[in-house]
Amino acid sequence: MDGPDVGWYLIVAAILFGIGALGVMMRRSPLIVLLSLELMLNAANLTLIAFARQQGDLDGQIFALAVMAVAAAEVAIGLGLIVAMARRRMLLDVDQASALRG
Amino acid sequence: MIVGAWICLVAPLAGALAITLAGTRISRTTAGWISTLTTFVAFAGALVAFVGLWAEGHGDREHLSTAYTWLESGDFQVELQILLDTLSSTMMLIVSGVGGLIVWYSMGYMEGDEEERRYFAYMSLFVFSMLMLVQAGNLLLLLIGWGLVGLASYLLIGFWHSKPEAVAAAKKAFVMNAIGDVTLALGLVLLIWETGTLEYLGVFEQVDGLSTTTVNLVALGLLGGAVAKSAQIPLHTWLPDAMEGPTPVSALIHAATMVTAGVYLLVRASPIFEAAPDVQALAAILGAITLLVAGVIALVQWDIKRVIAYSTMSQIGYMFLAAGIGAYGYAIFHLATHAFFKALLFMTAGVVIHHLGGEQDIRKMGGLRPLMPRTHLAFLVGALSLAGIPIFSGFWSKDGIVAAAFASGDTLGYTLYAAALTGALLTGLYTFRLYFAVFHGKPSELVKEHSHDGQREGPLSMLIPVGVLGVLATIGGLLVIPGVWEPFLHWIDETAEPTVKATVGQDYATSAIAVTLGLIGFFVARRASAAGRQIVTSPGIWRVLEHKLYFDEAYDALFYRPAAAISVALRRNVEEPVVERSLDEIGTGTLQVGGEVARVQSGLLRTYAIAIAFAVCVLVVVFVAVR
Numbered sequence: 103m104d105g106p107d108v109g110w111y112l113i114v115a116a117i118l119f120g121i122g123a124l125g126v127m128m129r130r131s132p133l134i135v136l137l138s139l140e141l142m143l144n145a146a147n148l149t150l151i152a153f154a155r156q157q158g159d160l161d162g163q164i165f166a167l168a169v170m171a172v173a174a175a176e177v178a179i180g181l182g183l184i185v186a187m188a189r190r191r192m193l194l195d196v197d198q199a200s201a202l203r204g
Numbered sequence: 205m206i207v208g209a210w211i212c213l214v215a216p217l218a219g220a221l222a223i224t225l226a227g228t229r230i231s232r233t234t235a236g237w238i239s240t241l242t243t244f245v246a247f248a249g250a251l252v253a254f255v256g257l258w259a260e261g262h263g264d265r266e267h268l269s270t271a272y273t274w275l276e277s278g279d280f281q282v283e284l285q286i287l288l289d290t291l292s293s294t295m296m297l298i299v300s301g302v303g304g305l306i307v308w309y310s311m312g313y314m315e316g317d318e319e320e321r322r323y324f325a326y327m328s329l330f331v332f333s334m335l336m337l338v339q340a341g342n343l344l345l346l347l348i349g350w351g352l353v354g355l356a357s358y359l360l361i362g363f364w365h366s367k368p369e370a371v372a373a374a375k376k377a378f379v380m381n382a383i384g385d386v387t388l389a390l391g392l393v394l395l396i397w398e399t400g401t402l403e404y405l406g407v408f409e410q411v412d413g414l415s416t417t418t419v420n421l422v423a424l425g426l427l428g429g430a431v432a433k434s435a436q437i438p439l440h441t442w443l444p445d446a447m448e449g450p451t452p453v454s455a456l457i458h459a460a461t462m463v464t465a466g467v468y469l470l471v472r473a474s475p476i477f478e479a480a481p482d483v484q485a486l487a488a489i490l491g492a493i494t495l496l497v498a499g500v501i502a503l504v505q506w507d508i509k510r511v512i513a514y515s516t517m518s519q520i521g522y523m524f525l526a527a528g529i530g531a532y533g534y535a536i537f538h539l540a541t542h543a544f545f546k547a548l549l550f551m552t553a554g555v556v557i558h559h560l561g562g563e564q565d566i567r568k569m570g571g572l573r574p575l576m577p578r579t580h581l582a583f584l585v586g587a588l589s590l591a592g593i594p595i596f597s598g599f600w601s602k603d604g605i606v607a608a609a610f611a612s613g614d615t616l617g618y619t620l621y622a623a624a625l626t627g628a629l630l631t632g633l634y635t636f637r638l639y640f641a642v643f644h645g646k647p648s649e650l651v652k653e654h655s656h657d658g659q660r661e662g663p664l665s666m667l668i669p670v671g672v673l674g675v676l677a678t679i680g681g682l683l684v685i686p687g688v689w690e691p692f693l694h695w696i697d698e699t700a701e702p703t704v705k706a707t708v709g710q711d712y713a714t715s716a717i718a719v720t721l722g723l724i725g726f727f728v729a730r731r732a733s734a735a736g737r738q739i740v741t742s743p744g745i746w747r748v749l750e751h752k753l754y755f756d757e758a759y760d761a762l763f764y765r766p767a768a769a770i771s772v773a774l775r776r777n778v779e780e781p782v783v784e785r786s787l788d789e790i791g792t793g794t795l796q797v798g799g800e801v802a803r804v805q806s807g808l809l810r811t812y813a814i815a816i817a818f819a820v821c822v823l824v825v826v827f828v829a830v831r
Contacts, residue, residue: 126813127810127817130810197809197810200806202807
């Protein structure tokens with residue numbers, strides 16, 4: 103099999119996932135949070151495809167396509183929410199949007 | 205013929221429904237007429253059935269007519285059917301005839317009452333229920349009629365629902381009767397279990413094949429029902445209180461018809477009782493005790509209606525005695541004559557009460573004879589009949605029972621005979637004590653106040669039924685003259701063959717003694733009245749009797765108080781601390797936990813994200829480490 107070993111891909115995916123997770127946990131702008139979520143999803147996609155390539159079958163790749171479709175839908179909703187927040191002149195800060203607390 | 209019987213059954217029901225559905229669209233008088241006329245239609249139907257039955261040959265007088273199958277459960281089925289035989293046709297005539305007269309009388313008595321329509325609807329319902337009871341072709345329909353008359357009785361005792369005593373009396377009557385209903389129902393269940401049928405004829409055929417225990421239990425169940433309904437000791441305490449109801453109700457339900465249903469049951473189910481001789485003897489003994497106890501209590505009562513109520517209990521005691529020793533014909537004969545003269549007494553008492561503006565205390569009465577001559581005459585007829593003075597109806601029927609007790613022989617028979625004769629003396633005493641207190645002596649203040657010249661004794665609708673019953677009470681007994689002509693007894697014998705029959709000699713000898721005792725009662729009461737003293741002079745005995753031998757107090761102490769105490773204890777020690785508090789604690793506990801948990805839900809997105817990430821880390825560590 104050509105190219106780097108599957109371990110390298112996993113390392114890259116782990117770094118990407120870590121960056122995304124830290125972004126979700128630390129940033130307060132909803133837009134950035136959304137971007138970070140995308141990073142995490144794509145890290146997952148990377149592992150799927152890496153393993154698919156290692157195993158030599160297409161299941162993982164197909165699953166990655168499905169994840170992309172879900173991610174696109176999620177972004178659409180997420181951006182819609184952010185636009186709605188902007189229209190209502192709410193602060194674009196996830197810490198302020200806490201009206202659902204118990 | 206059988207059509208007449210069905211009309212007899214349905215007409216009063218139609219009347220009750222018509223009055224109920226018409227509501228306030230009809231006037232009060234119309235409601236009264238609907239009720240009266242439908243009851244007389246029932247009487248006409250009963251008459252048709254009776255004549256048809258009469259025309260038939262001896263031995264053919266038994267007809268079962270089935271409308272449809274009402275209940276079906278496996279092999280067991282109950283049909284809506286009526287049984288027309290000599291016994292039921294006699295009862296139909298008494299119930300609808302006397303009932304019609306009393307409903308008619310009510311139109312005068314209840315004139316001007318607030319809720320006459322409701323009253324007449326109840327009366328029609330009662331007549332229907334009673335006819336259902338006597339016409340039923342199987343024991344389940346009888347039980348339905350049994351329950352319905354209890355309901356109608358409850359409704360009518362409590363008719364004046366703004367009077368707390370009336371409501372309490374209604375409840376008491378219902379509860380006491382419910383005890384009897386339950387034992388009756390248990391007896392029926394046992395019968396279904398053992399014989400698979402409730403039809404009279406089917407049951408009676410199989411009675412001989414049953415074990416002694418079963419028959420005894422069934423008979424005891426039936427006897428329990430009869431004792432409660434007929435106000436016999438020990439389930440008698442409701443009847444005197446039931447006098448809180450309107451007087452025509454007392455006359456119809458608590459004298460002439462419903463309370464005699466127990467006697468009807470004893471006679472109707474005589475094959476069962478004959479198979480359980482001990483229980484049958486128990487019925488006779490209870491009857492004898494009741495007739496004595498009620499007789500002595502009647503001596504000290506002040507309420508005109510209560511005196512008559514106790515005398516009713518006492519007379520039904522005679523009927524139980526007769527049915528218990530197997531003199532069925534005389535039991536039903538006394539039932540019939542008692543219906544006449546006791547309804548007559550109640551209705552004349554009603555005329556007096558009506559005249560005096562609702563007063564029932566005999567201490568406030570007196571000297572009514574010259575003011576109400578016709579009422580006086582009617583009451584006198586009733587009193588003579590009740591005391592068993594010759595040619596009046598009670599003489600023929602009661603003496604027959606006493607003689608039959610003698611004829612039944614052995615120790616029990618002679619004891620019953622002695623009790624019945626003592627009862628005859630008591631009857632004379634309390635009857636004429638009442639008579640002299642009400643009609644003789646000087647007119648009291650109350651009487652003067654209510655008496656004006658040229659005043660009528662009451663509306664015609666009251667006086668005509670009283671007159672008719674007066675005639676019946678006078679001549680009704682002539683249907684049985686021992687040894688000469690006994691058509692009534694032969695008629696009933698076809699359904700219930702008596703097991704004991706007094707000889708003509710025994711009959712007349714007994715009559716002589718009983719009449720003498722009745723007359724002694726009369727003279728003692730007259731002397732006491734003339735001297736202005738009571739018959740019972742000892743204050744100690746008076747007090748015991750005034751408390752009705754402490755039956756109410758005993759039941760209160762034996763049943764009510766323990767039950768109430770147990771209830772209170774259970775509420776204090778179980779309901780409140782255990783059940784209620786545990787539910788409360790569950791509720792408040794859940795609320796508290798919820799409040800604590802709610803704090804975790806901060807609404808901060810990033811906190812959630814951190815929590816998820818942390819949890820995932822923990823899970824990973826756990827999976828890796830534990831594996």
